[in-house]
Amino acid sequence: MAIFNLTINDQRYKIEAEEDMPLLWAIRDLVGLKGTKYGCGIAQCGACTVHLDGQPVRSCSLPLGVIKKKQKITTIEGIGSPQLLHAVQEAWVEEQVPQCGYCQSGQIMSAVALLAQHPEPSDDQIDTYMNGNLCRCGTYDRIRKAIHRASGSAKPKTMGTH
Amino acid sequence: MSISSLSTERRRFLKQSLLGTAGLMIGVRAHAGGHALVKLFENNISTELNPFVLIDAKGVITLVNSRPDMGQGSIQAVTSLIAEELEVRMDQIQIVHSDGQAKYGSQGSGGSSTVRGLWFDLRKAGAAAKEMLVRTAAGRWNTSPESCQARDGGVFLTGTDKKFSYGELAVDAAKLDVPKNPKLKDPKDFKILGKYHKRSDIPSKVNGTAVFGIDVVVPGMLYATVIHAPSVQGKLVSYDATQAMAVAGVKQVIKTEHSYPGGKSEAIAVIAENYWAALKASKLVTAQWDDGDLVQTLNTGQYFKDAYAAAAKPGVRAEEDGDFDAFFAASEKKLESIYETPFLAHAAIEPVNATAHVKEDGSVEVWAPIQGPDGALGETADYLGIATDKIKIHPQLLGGSFGRKAFMDFMKEAIDLSRQVKAPVKLIWSREEDMMQGPFRPAMLSRMRGVIGNNRLSALSHQAIGESIQGQHWNGLADYQADDWLAGELSKENHKYGFPVHHLSYSRVKTPIPILWWRSVYASNFAWGQECFIDEMAHKAGLDPLAARKQLLRNSKRDLAILEKLEEIIKSSPALPTGHARGIAMFRSFESMSAAMVEIARKDKGARIVKVTSIIDCGQYVNPDNVKAQTEGNIAMGLSSAIKGGITFSEGKCDQTNYHQFQVMRMSEMPEVEVHIMDNLENPGGVGEPGLPPIAPALGNAIFNLTQKRIYKLPVDLDNLV
Numbered sequence: 001m002a003i004f005n006l007t008i009n010d011q012r013y014k015i016e017a018e019e020d021m022p023l024l025w026a027i028r029d030l031v032g033l034k035g036t037k038y039g040c041g042i043a044q045c046g047a048c049t050v051h052l053d054g055q056p057v058r059s060c061s062l063p064l065g066v067i068k069k070k071q072k073i074t075t076i077e078g079i080g081s082p083q084l085l086h087a088v089q090e091a092w093v094e095e096q097v098p099q100c101g102y103c104q105s106g107q108i109m110s111a112v113a114l115l116a117q118h119p120e121p122s123d124d125q126i127d128t129y130m131n132g133n134l135c136r137c138g139t140y141d142r143i144r145k146a147i148h149r150a151s152g153s154a155k156p157k158t159m160g161t162h
Numbered sequence: 163m164s165i166s167s168l169s170t171e172r173r174r175f176l177k178q179s180l181l182g183t184a185g186l187m188i189g190v191r192a193h194a195g196g197h198a199l200v201k202l203f204e205n206n207i208s209t210e211l212n213p214f215v216l217i218d219a220k221g222v223i224t225l226v227n228s229r230p231d232m233g234q235g236s237i238q239a240v241t242s243l244i245a246e247e248l249e250v251r252m253d254q255i256q257i258v259h260s261d262g263q264a265k266y267g268s269q270g271s272g273g274s275s276t277v278r279g280l281w282f283d284l285r286k287a288g289a290a291a292k293e294m295l296v297r298t299a300a301g302r303w304n305t306s307p308e309s310c311q312a313r314d315g316g317v318f319l320t321g322t323d324k325k326f327s328y329g330e331l332a333v334d335a336a337k338l339d340v341p342k343n344p345k346l347k348d349p350k351d352f353k354i355l356g357k358y359h360k361r362s363d364i365p366s367k368v369n370g371t372a373v374f375g376i377d378v379v380v381p382g383m384l385y386a387t388v389i390h391a392p393s394v395q396g397k398l399v400s401y402d403a404t405q406a407m408a409v410a411g412v413k414q415v416i417k418t419e420h421s422y423p424g425g426k427s428e429a430i431a432v433i434a435e436n437y438w439a440a441l442k443a444s445k446l447v448t449a450q451w452d453d454g455d456l457v458q459t460l461n462t463g464q465y466f467k468d469a470y471a472a473a474a475k476p477g478v479r480a481e482e483d484g485d486f487d488a489f490f491a492a493s494e495k496k497l498e499s500i501y502e503t504p505f506l507a508h509a510a511i512e513p514v515n516a517t518a519h520v521k522e523d524g525s526v527e528v529w530a531p532i533q534g535p536d537g538a539l540g541e542t543a544d545y546l547g548i549a550t551d552k553i554k555i556h557p558q559l560l561g562g563s564f565g566r567k568a569f570m571d572f573m574k575e576a577i578d579l580s581r582q583v584k585a586p587v588k589l590i591w592s593r594e595e596d597m598m599q600g601p602f603r604p605a606m607l608s609r610m611r612g613v614i615g616n617n618r619l620s621a622l623s624h625q626a627i628g629e630s631i632q633g634q635h636w637n638g639l640a641d642y643q644a645d646d647w648l649a650g651e652l653s654k655e656n657h658k659y660g661f662p663v664h665h666l667s668y669s670r671v672k673t674p675i676p677i678l679w680w681r682s683v684y685a686s687n688f689a690w691g692q693e694c695f696i697d698e699m700a701h702k703a704g705l706d707p708l709a710a711r712k713q714l715l716r717n718s719k720r721d722l723a724i725l726e727k728l729e730e731i732i733k734s735s736p737a738l739p740t741g742h743a744r745g746i747a748m749f750r751s752f753e754s755m756s757a758a759m760v761e762i763a764r765k766d767k768g769a770r771i772v773k774v775t776s777i778i779d780c781g782q783y784v785n786p787d788n789v790k791a792q793t794e795g796n797i798a799m800g801l802s803s804a805i806k807g808g809i810t811f812s813e814g815k816c817d818q819t820n821y822h823q824f825q826v827m828r829m830s831e832m833p834e835v836e837v838h839i840m841d842n843l844e845n846p847g848g849v850g851e852p853g854l855p856p857i858a859p860a861l862g863n864a865i866f867n868l869t870q871k872r873i874y875k876l877p878v879d880l881d882n883l884v
Contacts (some may be wrong), residue, residue, distance in 0.1 A: 039511045
C-alpha cells in the first residue's frame with residue numbers, strides 16, 4: 001500500500017492504495033466520484049475517459065503509480081456544475097444525445113479535449129478523436145451534431161483544467 | 163393493470179403510502195435550475211390516489227415509472243402518459259421507479275411494450291386521479307365538476323380566479339371512489355403526447371450524477387467479481403486461491419452458483435474491499451473445470467453443421483397456405499437460398515452487476531440494473547424460498563441492456579454472495595465474463611424458397627432454423643412444435659405480403675451455447691433472410707424490388723403508405739452518383755413497421771456506408787424525438803450486427819473476450835442518418851426495437867445493387883466485396 005495525493009477537480013484527495021490500482025477504481029471506489037465508468041478495463045471503450053492535465057486518458061489503464069504529484073485530474077463532475085453546465089454538456093442536452101447515458105461521461109470528456117485542440121473540428125477530426133469512445137446505443141450522429149453545436153459557443157480557454 | 167383492478171384496490175389507496183425505505187430510491191425531480199436525481203427518504207409520505215399518482219400536502223406530485231429505463235426513454239414515456247391526463251406539466255413532477263409490487267401491473271421493459279402496452283391504462287390512471295381531484299374541488303365550491311377545469315396541477319373554478327392546488331385536494335380526493343371509466347382526452351387536445359419534449363433524465367446523464375446499477379452505494383458493502391466456467395456449464399473440480407488471497411483488500415474467495423439458461427453450475431467469487439482488488443485477485447485464481455463433452459459440443463462450427471443438416475430436411479410446419487412443396491416442384495421459375503446470421507453479444511457498456519443485502523432478519527434488498535422489478539421480485543423470492551413481502555427491489559438505471567439484463571443470473575449471484583458473507587455485496591462481472599458467458603443472440607439460418615409467376619412473386623417458403631430461446635430456457639418446446647415467437651414474426655399475418663401460396667416452418671437446432679433475446683429478438687435474424695430473398699425474387703422476376711413489394715402489399719394500406727413515402731424520398735433525392743447504390747428492406751416487429759434504405763459507395767475493394775434512411779410507422783407515440791433517437795440507435799446496432807464480427811465458440815469456450823475482439827460500430831463508421839415517422843392516429847406500436855430488423859437486409863440489397871453479388875452470410879466484410 002502507498003499513499004497518493006490526487007488533485008481531482010481542483011480538490012485534494014489523500015488515498016491509500018496499491019500502486020497498480022488503475023485511476024478509474026481510485027476515482028470510483030476510493031474517492032467516490034461515480035460519473036467515470038467502467039466498461040472494458042483495457043482502454044477499448046473509452047467509458048472511463050478523464051483528463052490528466054487537460055489530456056484525455058483512459059483511467060482504467062492508468063495505474064496510480066505513474067501519476068505525478070502535480071498532475072491535475074478532471075472528471076465529468078469537474079467540467080461544469082449542476083447549476084452551470086459546460087458548453088459541451090449544454091450542447092449534449094440541446095441535441096438530446098444520451099440514451100442510456102452510460103458512455104456519455106467518457107464521450108463528453110473526449111469531446112471537451114477535442115474542442116480544446118480543434119475549436120472548430122471537421123467531421124474527420126471528430127471521427128479520429130472520438131473513435132475510441134464506444135456507444136452501444138448508437139448516439140454517434142447526435143454526438144457529432146452536439147460537437148458541432150458546441151464548437152460554435154465553446155471557448156477553449158475555459159475548458160478542462162486549463 | 164386495469165382500471166377495475168385500481169378500483170378493487172381502492173381501500174389500499176386510502177392509507178398513506180410509504181415511498182422508499184432505504185434512502186436510496188432514486189427519482190428524477192424537477193427544480194428551478196433544471197433536473198437532478200433525488201433521493202427519496204423514509205419520511206416522504208404522500209397520498210396515493212392510485213398506485214401511479216402520489217401527491218403530498220405540499221403539492222409535490224410524484225408519478226411512478228413502472229418500466230426500467232435502459233436508454234429507451236421509459237422514464238419520460240410512462241410519466242407522460244399519466245401526466246397528460248392528470249393535467250400536470252412534466253416540470254411539475256418527480257419520478258420514482260416501481261419496486262415490483264403487483265399493484266403496478268406488469269413492469270418488464272421488453273418487447274418494445276411500454277407505450278403500446280400502457281397507452282390506455284396509464285392514461286386512465288391519470289384521468290381517474292384528475293376526476294377525483296376535480297370532484298373534490300367541485301364539492302368544496304358546491305358546484306358541479308363541469309364548472310371546474312384541471313390544468314397545471316390545480317383545479318380552477320371556471321370564470322373565477324378560484325383555485326385549489328392538487329396538494330390541497332389530494333387527501334380528500336383519495337376518499338372518493340375511483341371512477342371506472344374516466345374520460346380520456348381527444349388526441350387533438352394533447353399537450354404532452356406526440357409533442358417534442360426534452361427528456362428530464364438527460365441533464366443527469368451529461369454531468370455524471372445519474373446513478374446506474376454499477377454506481378449504487380450501500381453502507382458496509384463489499385465488492386465481488388465472479389469467475390465462471392469458460393465452458394459455461396463446466397463442473398468446478400477444484401481451485402486454488404492462495405495467490406488471490408494475498409492481494410491487499412481481498413476478504414474471501416468462495417464458491418457461488420451460476421444460473422445459465424436451463425441449468426446451474428458452480429462458479430468462484432472473490433470478495434474484497436474494493437472492486438479493483440477483487441478483479442486483480444480473480445486473475446490469480448487457478449481453477450480446474452470438468453468440461454465433459456462441451457469441448458466438442460460448445461462449438462459454433464458444430465452448431466452450423468447441424469443447422470445446415472437441418473436445412474436439408476423439412477421443418478415443423480408453422481403455417482401453410484396452399485401446398486407449397488407441390489407448387490415449387492411443378493414450377494420452372496423458382497429460387498432457393500439459405501441465409502445465415504451469427505451469434506451476437508449484447509455488449510452493453512455497463513457490464514451486468516447487482517448489489518444485494520440478505521439481512522439477519524431474513525429480509526432482502528436488491529439494487530440492480532434489471533429490466534423488470536416484478537420479475538426480480540419473483541425470482542428473488544423463488545431463489546431464497548421466502549415471501550415477496552420480505553423483499554425490496556430497487557431498480558436502477560441500466561447502462562444499456564438490449565435484453566441481457568432481463569436474464570437475472572447476476573442478481574441471484576449477488577444474493578447468494580450476500581447470504582454467504584452476511585454483508586451487502588456489490589457484484590460486478592468483468593467485461594470478459596460479461597462477453598464470454600453471454601447468453602447470446604442465437605445464430606440462425608433462413609432457408610428461403612420462392613416461385614416466380616408471370617411478372618409477380620407467387621409463393622414463398624421460409625424455413626427458420628436454429629436454437630429456440632423458449633426451448634433452451636424453459637425446456638418448453640416439444641419436437642413437433644414451432645417456436646411461436648418466431649412463427650409470429652414470420653407469419654403472413656405479420657409481414658402481410660399477399661403470397662397466394664405461403665409456407666412457414668421451423669427446425670430446432672439444439673446447442674449448449676447459451677442464448678437469449680437480443681434487441682428485436684428473432685426479427686434481427688430472420689429479416690435478413692426474408693428481405694434479401696424478396697429482393698432476389700424481384701430481380702429474378704425482372705421487377706424493381708420496391709415495386710414488387712408494393713404489389714405484394716397492395717391490400718395493406720399502412721404498409722403501402724410507407725413504400726410510397728420511400729418512393730417520394732428517393733424521387734426528391736439527388737441522382738445517385740456513379741459508384742453508389744441503394745438497397746431497401748422492411749420488417750414489422752412489435753406492432754410497428756419499419757423500412758430502411760441504405761446507400762453505399764465503392765471504396766477500394768469494398769464499400770462504405772454513405773447514408774441510412776429509416777421510416778417507422780409506430781402509430782401514435784409519446785415523443786417524436788425519442789422515436790427518432792431509438793431508430794437512429796437501431797440503425798447503428800443493425801449495421802453493427804451486419805458488418806462486425808459475431809460471437810464464435812471453439813473448443814468449449816467463447817473466442818471473443820472483450821471489445822477488441824467483439825467489435826461494435828465506432829464513430830468513424832457511423833453514416834449519415836435520416837429518420838421519418840409516419841404520422842397517424844393508429845394505436846401505438848413498439849419503438850425500441852422495430853427499427854433494427856430492416857437495416858442488415860437493406861445493406862445486403864444495396865451490396866447486390868452495387869456489385870451484382872448476393873451476400874448470404876453475416877457478418878459481411880465490407881472492405882472486401884471484390
